[in-house]
Amino acid sequence: MTFGSVTSSRYPPCPISASLISRNRVNAKFETDRFAASSSTNTPTTKPGSICSRGLILAEKAEVRRGALGGPFLNLVIELATRPDFTALAPISDKLKKQREYEELVTRFFAYSDGLEGYRDRPSEFLFKYTKKMNAAFDSDPQLSQSYRQRFDDMIAFVGIAFPNGFQRTAKGKATPHARFEAISLGSFLALQANPRIRQQVPDVTGWIDGTEFSDIAGSGGANAIGRLQRRMNFVRDRLLGA
Numbered sequence: 001m002t003f004g005s006v007t008s009s010r011y012p013p014c015p016i017s018a019s020l021i022s023r024n025r026v027n028a029k030f031e032t033d034r035f036a037a038s039s040s041t042n043t044p045t046t047k048p049g050s051i052c053s054r055g056l057i058l059a060e061k062a063e064v065r066r067g068a069l070g071g072p073f074l075n076l077v078i079e080l081a082t083r084p085d086f087t088a089l090a091p092i093s094d095k096l097k098k099q100r101e102y103e104e105l106v107t108r109f110f111a112y113s114d115g116l117e118g119y120r121d122r123p124s125e126f127l128f129k130y131t132k133k134m135n136a137a138f139d140s141d142p143q144l145s146q147s148y149r150q151r152f153d154d155m156i157a158f159v160g161i162a163f164p165n166g167f168q169r170t171a172k173g174k175a176t177p178h179a180r181f182e183a184i185s186l187g188s189f190l191a192l193q194a195n196p197r198i199r200q201q202v203p204d205v206t207g208w209i210d211g212t213e214f215s216d217i218a219g220s221g222g223a224n225a226i227g228r229l230q231r232r233m234n235f236v237r238d239r240l241l242g243a
Contacts, residue, residue: 026104062103065128073137076145077106081150089159089166090176107131109155109179109185110148112229122223155189155198162188162240163209179223179232183214187236194241203240 063072079088081102092101108123111130118125138144161167167176167184191198208214217232 009157009233033185053137061124062100064109065107065131066100066103068187069128069131069135071131071144072138072145072149073134076148077103077110077131080106080149083156084159086152086156089156089163089168089180091168091174092176093174102226104187105176105178105181108182109152109189110134112182112186112233113151113189113241114224116229119229121226123224125212125214151189154192155185158192158199159184159187162198163205165209177218179228180218182229183218183236184235187240189235191240198240203242205239 001032056151066078068179081100086106087102088107090102104127107127107130114130118129165171165183167175167181168174169180214235217235223229
């Protein structure tokens with residue numbers, strides 16, 4: 001299929017349709033071909049900051065997965081993304097809601113809690129491939145849906161009682177940064193796996209949750225690097241376990 005071009009006096013034409021940039025329906029073949037091409041060369045095809053690269057960034061998030069990868073796993077993600085107990089803990093702007101940010105957060109939780117094998121510091125590509133894989137897995141074993149729903153339920157219930165501000169920085173916060181969400185959600189998941197008793201004997205997080213060490217670890221600098229991702233989730237896990 002041939003896509004229309006977005007042109008500018010400053011930037012050369014690039015093969016991204018206006019409908020893609022405006023978050024309308026996305027062609028799945030475009031994404032599959034692009035990921036295949038990106039894995040076969042190390043030469044970037046767009047300049048950072050160009051209209052083309054901005055379009056690709058937009059196209060790689062939850063909205064493109066919904067458009068290109070419909071299936072049973074994605075259906076579960078969409079269901080959980082609307083849960084009031086989750087959205088109350090993770091406030092976001094109206095703009096991000098329209099961009100399906102809650103679906104992005106749910107997908108990140110599942111993907112990273114299943115392990116980081118194959119992660120190359122590029123979340124969008126990793127999550128796209130993960131969603132495609134999990135749709136197939138859910139098709140093969142419909143019982144998986146309940147186990148993944150329970151995983152999410154357990155994490156949200158624990159965060160709701162252990163973290164006074166949920167995933168936000170302050171009680172009146174209006175944003176949920178990816179790095180902070182990943183630290184708290186994945187750290188809680190790992191701690192619950194290691195010691196389920198913390199559900200009843202809830203650790204006190206007030207001594208470190210607002211501290212500079214956690215702020216630095218959960219900051220946005222280099223947030224997508226695998227070392228930073230592992231460090232922030234392990235930091236919260238260890239604090240919850242009293243290490």
